[in-house]
Structure formats: C-alpha cells, structure tokens
Amino acid sequence: MTDEMGAVRTFVAVGDSFTEGLADDPGDGVYRGWADLVARRLAALEPDLTYANLAVRGKLIGQIVADQLDLAAAMRPDLASIAGGLNDAMRPGCDVEAVCALIEKCAQVLSESSGRLVMFRAIDFTKRMPSARRFQAKADLINAFVDQTAEKYGAAVVDLHSARVFDDPRLWAVDRIHLNDEGHRRVAEAVLEALGHEPAFGWRALLPPARKPWPGARTWSDLRWLLTFLLPWIRRRLTGTSSGDGVLPKRPELTRVL
Incomplete structure (x- = not known):
C-alpha cells in the first residue's frame, strides 16, 4: 500500500x-504504451518502484476478470x-449491463487490494x-457507469472522452x-494529472494544422485499411478468434523499471 505521503x-x-x-512500438x-510511460515517471520519484502489466x-x-483480476489483486499494489x-461494446450482441457488472467487480476487487485505483x-x-456511431451509444453507457463506479470506490477517473x-x-x-506513440504519450500525462502530478506538457492541446493531403490519399488510405485491418477483424469475428489468442502479458510479474 501507499505510505502517508502517497x-x-x-x-x-x-x-x-x-x-x-x-501500437506504440519503440x-x-x-x-510500450501509456502504462509503461507512467511507470517510468513514477520510478523517477521512487527508484525502487516495481511494475506489472497484465493487459493483453x-x-x-x-x-x-478471469485471467488478470486475481493476479493483480494478489500483488497488493500501491x-x-x-x-x-470497449472490445465488448464493438460486438453486436454486447450485453452492456453484464459488461458494467464485471467492470464493477474489477473496481471492487482492485480498490480493496490496492492503495489507489485508476479508471x-x-x-x-x-x-x-463516423462509422463508430453504431457502437458509441454502448460506449457512452459504459463511460457513465465508470463515473458512477469510480465515485463509489474512490477511484481516479481519466477523462479521455x-x-x-x-x-x-x-x-x-x-x-x-x-x-x-504520441497518443500514448498524451494518455500517460492524463493519467499522471488524474493522480495529482503536474503534467509535463498540455496533453489536451491540439496539434498544429496538418498539411493538405495529396489528391487520392484518403481513398488509398481507406483501401489499405479495409484490406489490412477491417477484413482480418471481420474474419476473426466470424471464426471466433482473437488477436490476443496465444499472447502472454508483457510484464506478468512486478519487476523494477529500468
């Protein structure tokens, strides 16, 4: 648990x-991703910090819940x-109430076993x-539930929405x-701010205006995305497989941040 100074x-x-x-690939x-970046910043304040990332x-x-929750709770983290x-919300048959119940289970277990929880x-x-509007209503319900659950269990909420x-x-x-990498860098600052740390830069600040794309760039980008990402995603849904099948957590145990 955290000491009196937090x-x-x-x-x-x-x-x-x-x-x-x-897809923050160094x-x-x-x-890498936002959690690694947060761990590095925290390690600068506490050199003996150890960090585990069970996400897949x-x-x-x-x-x-089945694969990560008990392991995380057993570590009794600060x-x-x-x-x-969100992966559930993207599926046509998503039961939002069931998803929310499991989110609350995570919040309850982790709030009881850790010093502080971030949602x-x-x-x-x-x-x-714009095509995401078909599942955004479900995501909005989950976001609203996160707010309620965080208040109930005293968790910090990172408002990316x-x-x-x-x-x-x-x-x-x-x-x-x-x-x-830039997206994850901004999420990391958002998390640190939610934890009470001074952000290193204005993570909400808009980027400078982008250059006007060359004619046909959007069409080519859409075609590449369709062939490279959307069709394989649809194939996985039809076959009942997942991009995470056979993937193990990158940091399954608490280890020092170097």
Whole structure:
C-alpha cells in the first residue's frame, strides 16, 4: 500500500490492447504504451518502484476478470489501473449491463487490494470515425457507469472522452483503432494529472494544422485499411478468434523499471 505521503512503490495495469500499449512500438518488438510511460515517471520519484502489466490485446471484460483480476489483486499494489469493455461494446450482441457488472467487480476487487485505483472514460471515436456511431451509444453507457463506479470506490477517473485532441488522426496508428506513440504519450500525462502530478506538457492541446493531403490519399488510405485491418477483424469475428489468442502479458510479474 501507499505510505502517508502517497508514494507509489508498486503499480499494476490490467486491461486490453489500450493498456498493453498497441501500437506504440519503440522498435524492440515489445509495445510500450501509456502504462509503461507512467511507470517510468513514477520510478523517477521512487527508484525502487516495481511494475506489472497484465493487459493483453483483444480481451473482453470477462476474460480480463478471469485471467488478470486475481493476479493483480494478489500483488497488493500501491496503484492499479483498469481499462476494459470497449472490445465488448464493438460486438453486436454486447450485453452492456453484464459488461458494467464485471467492470464493477474489477473496481471492487482492485480498490480493496490496492492503495489507489485508476479508471478511464474511453475516447470518443465518432468525430474521427463516423462509422463508430453504431457502437458509441454502448460506449457512452459504459463511460457513465465508470463515473458512477469510480465515485463509489474512490477511484481516479481519466477523462479521455472529452479531450478533442484525440479526434486528430495523427495520434493514431494506421489501423485507426490503436494510439500511436504520441497518443500514448498524451494518455500517460492524463493519467499522471488524474493522480495529482503536474503534467509535463498540455496533453489536451491540439496539434498544429496538418498539411493538405495529396489528391487520392484518403481513398488509398481507406483501401489499405479495409484490406489490412477491417477484413482480418471481420474474419476473426466470424471464426471466433482473437488477436490476443496465444499472447502472454508483457510484464506478468512486478519487476523494477529500468
């Protein structure tokens, strides 16, 4: 647990691809992401800090509960984070009430076993991807539930939903679903701010105006996205497979942050 001054000596992150760090690839074959960046900042304040990241891409909230929750709770961290449910919301048959019940289970278990809990209001995709409106109503219900649950269990909420900077495609990878390095860098600052730290920069600030794309660029980008990302995603849904099948957590145990 945290001491009287609130020092964080152990940090455990739980969730899906958002927390695993896709697609922030520093070039070593292991995704980095906002949680790693937060751990590094906290380690600068507490050199003995240890950090575990149990998140795995593609996981539904039920899988997060089954595979990660007990492990995270057993670590008794000073700080824990939970982000999940958006993969469920993207599925046509999503039972929002069931998803919310599992989110509350995560919040209850982690709030009881950790010194402090961080939760997230998920990013609004609709300005950047109008097609996302088909599942945004479910995501909005989950966001509202996160607010209620965080208040109930005393968790800090990172409000990414209202930050319009995430409407900018330049914060996203070519798959349009996962944040790139700049996107994760801004989420890390948002988390640190929610924890009471002074952010190193204005993470909500909009990027400078983008250059006008060359004619046909959008059409080519859409075609590449369709062939490279959307069709494989549809194939996985039809076959009942997941991008996370066979993927293990990148930091399954509490280890020093170097």
